Every structure is written in structure tokens, then in C-alpha cells.
Amino acid sequence: xxxxxxxxxxxxxxxxxxxxxxxxxxxxxxxxxxxxxxxxxxxxxxxxxxxxxxxxxxxxxxxxxxxxxxxxxxxxxxxxxxxxxxxxxxxxxxxxxxxxxxxxxxxxxxxxxxxxxxxxxxxxxxxxxxxxxxxxxxxxxxxxxxxxxxxxxxxxxxxxxxxxxxxxxxxxxxxxxxxxxxxxxxxxxxxxxxxxxxxxxxxxxxxxxxxxxxxxxxxxxxxxxxxxxxxxxxxxxxxxxxxxxxxxxxxxxxxxxxxxxxxxxxxxxxxxxxxxxxxxxxxxxxxxxxxxxxxxxxxxxxxxxxxxxxxxxxxxx
Amino acid sequence: xxxxxxxxxxxxxxxxxxxxxxxxxxxxxxxxxxxxxxxxxxxxxxxxxxxxxxxxxxxxxxxxxxxxxxxxxxxxxxxxxxxxxxxxxxxxxxxxxxxxxxxxxxxxxxxxxxxxxxxxxxxxxxxxxxxxxxxxxxxxxxxxxxxxxxxxxxxxxxxxxxxxxxxxxxxxxxxxxxxxxxxxxxxxxxxxxxxxxxxxxxxxxxxxxxxxxxxxxxxxxxxxxxxxxxxxxxxxxxxxxxxxxxxxxxxxxxxxxxxxxxxxxxxxxxxxxxxxxxxxxxxxxxxxxxxxxxxxxxxxxxxxxxxxxxxxxxxxxxxxxxxxxxxxxxxxxxxxxxxxxxxxxxxxxxxxxxxxxxxxxxxxxxxxxxxxxxxxxxxxxxxxxxxxxxxxxxxxxxxxxxxxxxxxxxxxxxxxxxxxxxxxxxxxxxxxxxxxxxxxxxxxxxxxxxxxxxxxxxxxxx
Numbered sequence: 001x002x003x004x005x006x007x008x009x010x011x012x013x014x015x016x017x018x019x020x021x022x023x024x025x026x027x028x029x030x031x032x033x034x035x036x037x038x039x040x041x042x043x044x045x046x047x048x049x050x051x052x053x054x055x056x057x058x059x060x061x062x063x064x065x066x067x068x069x070x071x072x073x074x075x076x077x078x079x080x081x082x083x084x085x086x087x088x089x090x091x092x093x094x095x096x097x098x099x100x101x102x103x104x105x106x107x108x109x110x111x112x113x114x115x116x117x118x119x120x121x122x123x124x125x126x127x128x129x130x131x132x133x134x135x136x137x138x139x140x141x142x143x144x145x146x147x148x149x150x151x152x153x154x155x156x157x158x159x160x161x162x163x164x165x166x167x168x169x170x171x172x173x174x175x176x177x178x179x180x181x182x183x184x185x186x187x188x189x190x191x192x193x194x195x196x197x198x199x200x201x202x203x204x205x206x207x208x209x210x211x212x213x214x215x216x217x218x219x220x221x222x223x224x225x226x227x228x229x230x231x232x233x234x235x236x237x238x239x240x241x242x243x244x245x246x247x248x249x250x251x252x253x254x255x256x257x258x259x260x261x262x263x264x265x266x267x268x269x270x271x272x273x274x275x276x277x278x279x280x281x282x283x284x285x286x287x288x289x290x291x292x293x294x295x296x297x298x299x300x301x302x303x304x305x306x307x308x309x310x311x312x313x314x315x316x317x
Numbered sequence: 318x319x320x321x322x323x324x325x326x327x328x329x330x331x332x333x334x335x336x337x338x339x340x341x342x343x344x345x346x347x348x349x350x351x352x353x354x355x356x357x358x359x360x361x362x363x364x365x366x367x368x369x370x371x372x373x374x375x376x377x378x379x380x381x382x383x384x385x386x387x388x389x390x391x392x393x394x395x396x397x398x399x400x401x402x403x404x405x406x407x408x409x410x411x412x413x414x415x416x417x418x419x420x421x422x423x424x425x426x427x428x429x430x431x432x433x434x435x436x437x438x439x440x441x442x443x444x445x446x447x448x449x450x451x452x453x454x455x456x457x458x459x460x461x462x463x464x465x466x467x468x469x470x471x472x473x474x475x476x477x478x479x480x481x482x483x484x485x486x487x488x489x490x491x492x493x494x495x496x497x498x499x500x501x502x503x504x505x506x507x508x509x510x511x512x513x514x515x516x517x518x519x520x521x522x523x524x525x526x527x528x529x530x531x532x533x534x535x536x537x538x539x540x541x542x543x544x545x546x547x548x549x550x551x552x553x554x555x556x557x558x559x560x561x562x563x564x565x566x567x568x569x570x571x572x573x574x575x576x577x578x579x580x581x582x583x584x585x586x587x588x589x590x591x592x593x594x595x596x597x598x599x600x601x602x603x604x605x606x607x608x609x610x611x612x613x614x615x616x617x618x619x620x621x622x623x624x625x626x627x628x629x630x631x632x633x634x635x636x637x638x639x640x641x642x643x644x645x646x647x648x649x650x651x652x653x654x655x656x657x658x659x660x661x662x663x664x665x666x667x668x669x670x671x672x673x674x675x676x677x678x679x680x681x682x683x684x685x686x687x688x689x690x691x692x693x694x695x696x697x698x699x700x701x702x703x704x705x706x707x708x709x710x711x712x713x714x715x716x717x718x719x720x721x722x723x724x725x726x727x728x729x730x731x732x733x734x735x736x737x738x739x740x741x742x743x744x745x746x747x748x749x750x751x752x753x754x755x756x757x758x759x760x761x762x763x764x765x766x767x768x769x770x771x772x773x774x775x776x777x778x779x
Contacts, residue, residue, distance in 0.1 A: 090582025106323035
């Protein structure tokens, strides 16, 4: 895993804080995105994901803290090595698709001559080859999403930052984007994307950072985070009255599903003890020590921090 | 630099390709041509109509000489087909009597009114209104109808001694051409009448009483004399000011609208993370400046073509006679600096506003500021050297238009020209600096209008 390699991080945030008036959008956030990895910035809506991304890209100036991107502070030269897809994705609707893409490439330092064949290649690849001279507003929403994505990667950036890239995509475009991300990673590029959908992060990310109310809750490689939680969860299915499980000293929390219950064990509890305790009382159909999903970890940790910080002070996306 | 060019290129081509650009480029010359030719055609038409003038000559001596006088000028007194333009109809003695009667009645009514007013002021309450005086005689309007005339000239006996003035009654007293002609004719016949008994022949009297005209001649540097006239100079001066106003307004609004679009669809985030705010702002302003230049070029070509087609080279020579290359060069400099200064302000509007409505409100002071030179135009034309004129030509926001006007009228001292250009250059630099700071922050604010203290804080922080 290239993630573990000790190269210069693609992005390094150190003690970033940003307020909008009274609202504290980001509080003392530090994180490191390893070069060549797919990095997920996770958190509920309003956690400060977009603000953090905008700070990283020099769109907002942080109140405190420092940003190093691709090994140095932000500069116009570095801007050419970054691709960015904003959350509220916009296009020049009255421009022709080809012209707009050429413009997007040119403001990232790619000359028109160089850009033209790339644009054609990309458009053909996403089956929009015939639309180069059409105005953007004539395209369907799905087609526009493809164009937006091309605009992000046309200048072949080393670091690609996608803010909520999957929101609003249909299953076909979702799949297409997922393939792109995998491909870009294979080419050795770094991809940072923010999302509140944990399944995607789980499948795509090498490492994640979970933030809530502007604060970092969790950071690390997906595998290490899971390993940390893994021995602590049991998938349990049984016949009979399981009411005694509630309040059981070995059980910290339960999550009910249709055919089974996820049981989070108390700290240092041994699943074996739980099994021997319940076996005489109900008829056990399934008892499996499982890895929790990122979703479960997310719910677990965010719920926890929200209890710790009862007032939600952040409403900036 | 490449990025700056990229921004300029996009602003230019995307604006030039819009329908509104095409329409304004084609339509403005048409409207301009129409606004110049239509009044001319209308004026020509009114001059081509016969005018029947009733004459109520109470002196009894002026009708015939006046009738003769109004046939004497071959240029002014005849229509195209050779018929007389002014047909005079003498009022009958009875009509004269009725008109006099009416005048007396009016005098009585006026006197009675005055008396009543006075009485009222002395004993305010409970004074019976005096019985209204029954109307008598024929009012002039009625007489015009009776005589089937278009107008009526009333000449009282005292006109001959200069104690009274003749009166021209008509439904239309806005057409000054016949009024002036009849006035002139009356003048000469009254003169002749006044000389009666001196044995001087009428021709001699005319010669003796002929007035003098003062001819204005413009003196240019180097002592040569130009045949300029007030109309041409005024037109030229005001033309440049209006052009600057229109062009700046149009492209300034396009500029701020474009920014609002980019803010609205969040492309601005990509732009700001790729180019510097200074590049973005400068690129936009220069892009729109190119748009203006190409529009001006298109209009010049179209105008030249129109003139050639109309075969009226002399008419354009009128405008060109007050022009020379040096002057044109200065005009170009002022136009450019004025545009840059105002464009920066419009860019700031686009940066700090979030909706088009808000932008319109915020633009109002800028538009008013631009109006100042146009409102001051008449005063400037009359006194290009007054303290106010000089002051306004140093104040950066009015300097371009005012200086353009002053240069077309009477070249100001070189010191003033250099000073105003220097002030303008510094102002443009300051505006670009300040606006690119505002740009950096304001551009990303959405959904909330910024306040003046906030703007000031950003400038300080920069």
C-alpha cells in the first residue's frame, strides 16, 4: 500500500481554524493526506468538510493554522497541479462544451493546442464525442456531470479534490466516477473526496478523516480504524426472548436489523463470555464476530461527540 | 500571463458571440442615424407648408407693405412649387372692431379683478362678489377660425411709436421659423413707416436700418482660423462624453453580471483556486475593453460606409474640422483611463453583490457619478476655464469626460492635462489594488450582502 510510504504528504493541514461571524466552521483541524492515496473526508452535513477543502485550496484564508499542499504553501504554480470539483458544481451554460473545457484547461496552464486532443479523447470516452460544439445548457444533467468531471482532470493534476462528488449522480455516473477514481489512483495521483455516504468511502478510500462540528473525530487508514473496532462487534441472530440483552454488562450498545442484531461489546469484553452467557437462554442461530462498517463507526463516533458537545454550533457546509 | 490572456480571451469571445452584442452593434448606428435625420426631415416638412396669416392691422398702414415684404425673399417666402409660403388675409373693419372690443373687455376684467383683490385684502369677509362682466368682442382664437387662417398677427397703433409690440397668435408657437420671418418683415416695414415724412426712399431706409451680425470664428493654435461653429464643437464634446458614459455603463454592467453568474454557479471557486484575483479582475476588465474597442471599430466602419453611401462627405468634415491627431490621441487616453476606472468599480459591484437586483441598487451611485459631466456639459461649454471646470477635470471620476469636452472647446494648459492624466493613472492603480482585495474576499460570499465596514476591514487586512 503506497499509503504507508513515507513520502511528502499531498496535503498537510496544521491547526486550521475558520469562523464565519459567530459560527466556528473548523476548529483546530490537523490532518495529513498521504501522496498517492484515496483520502475520504467524512462527516455529517455541516461538519465543516467543504470549508476545510476550500481552505486547503486557498479559496478561504484560515483564521489560524498553516496549509502545505504538494509540499509547499499554496502558489499559482501549484494551482496548475490541482484539480478541484466544487460541491455546487457549475458550468458556463452558454459556452460550447469544447470551448469551456479548453478555458478550464487554459486557466490551469494547459495551452489550447495541447488541450484540444485531450478534450476530444475524454469526451469520446464518456460518450459525449458528438457534443463538443453543443452549448452546455443543451446537455442533460447527467451529461453535464460528466463534463464537470472532465474539467476537473483535463490538466492531469497530481492532486484531485472532489467535494461531495457522488451527490446527485445516477447509478451509471456513480459507477463511472468510481472507476475514474480507481484509475487515477493507479496512475499514482492523490484523490481527496468528501462525502457523508460511508459505503462509498469504505469501498474507495485508503485513509479517512472523520470530522464533526468542525473537529476531527477520527483519522487513519480504513483498515487500522476497522481493526481497532473489529473485535468488539458481534452479529447475533436467535429465536426466543432476548430482552435480557438490554442492560447486559457485556453489551455497550445494540443496533437492530431485520434478521439480526449488531451488538457492540463493552470495553475489554470477550465475545466468548457473551456467547456462553446467552446460549442457555435463547436458541442461537448466528453468532459471528464481525468488522463494523464505517457507517456504524461513523454513527457511533458522531453520536458520541454530539452528546459531548450538545449545542451544534456549525451550519456551514 | 497565459492565464490572464485566457481570461481576456474568454470574456472577449463569449461577449462578442452573444446576441445582445450583435444587436447593439447593429442597432446603435441605426438609432443614431435616425435620431439625426428624423428631426431634419420633420423640420423640412413643416417648412414646406403654406401658412395663412390673418393680419389685424389697427394702424391701417402696414398690411400692404407687409404683404410685399413677405414676397421679397426668394429663399424664405416661397414653397418648392413656387407658390407663396405666407398668405396674408386682412381683417375686415368689423373684425378689427370686435378684436379691439375683446381687448377692452379683457382689460376691464383684469381691472375689476385687481380691484376686488384689493378690497378683499382690506375687508376680508362678507363683501359681495361684483357681478361678472359679460364677454364682448371676438377673442383672437375665434378670429383665426373665422378668417380660416393658421395664425393671427395683431398690430396696435402704438407699435409705430414703439410703445407696444405686435402679437403673433397661433395654436402652434413652437415653430420659430415663420415667427422669426414675420418678425423680420414687420421690423422692416415698421421702420419704413417710422421714417415717413423724411423723404428718404424705402431702399435707403432699409440700408440705414440694417442690423449687424456677430460672426464667431475659432482661433486654433498657430494662428490659423477655423470656420468652427458652436453647434459642431458642442456636439463633438458632448458626443465623446456620452460615448464614454454609454460604453462604460454597458460593459460595466455586463462585467458585473458575468461575475454574478460565476458566483451563482460556483465556477468562481474553480477560478479563484486557479488564477489570482488580480488576474481574474484584470482579465475581465481588459476583455470587456476589447469588446468596446471592436464595437467602436465596427461603428466607425459602418459610419464611414454610410457617409460614403449618402455622398455627404462635407457633413462629416464638420465634425472632423475640430479634430486633429493630437486631440484624438488625448481623447483615446482619457477614454481608456475613464473606462478602466469605472470598470474597476463595476467589478467591485459584481464582487460584493449576490443578486442582480442588489447589483442594480449598488450600481446607482456609480451611474449618478457618471452623469455629473453630462449635466455639467452646458456650463463647461460656456466656460471651459472656470474654477469648476478645472476642478471637475482633476477629479478622477469626472476628469475623462470633462477633459474631453474641454479639449474639443479650447485646449487647456499642458500642466492641467498632465496633472489630470497623472491623477487618473494613480486612481486607476489604486482602484485596481483595492478592488482586487475586495474581489478576493467578496467573490466568495454568497447569500449575504457585505457591509461597508466589512469592506474597509478587508482593505486594511490586505
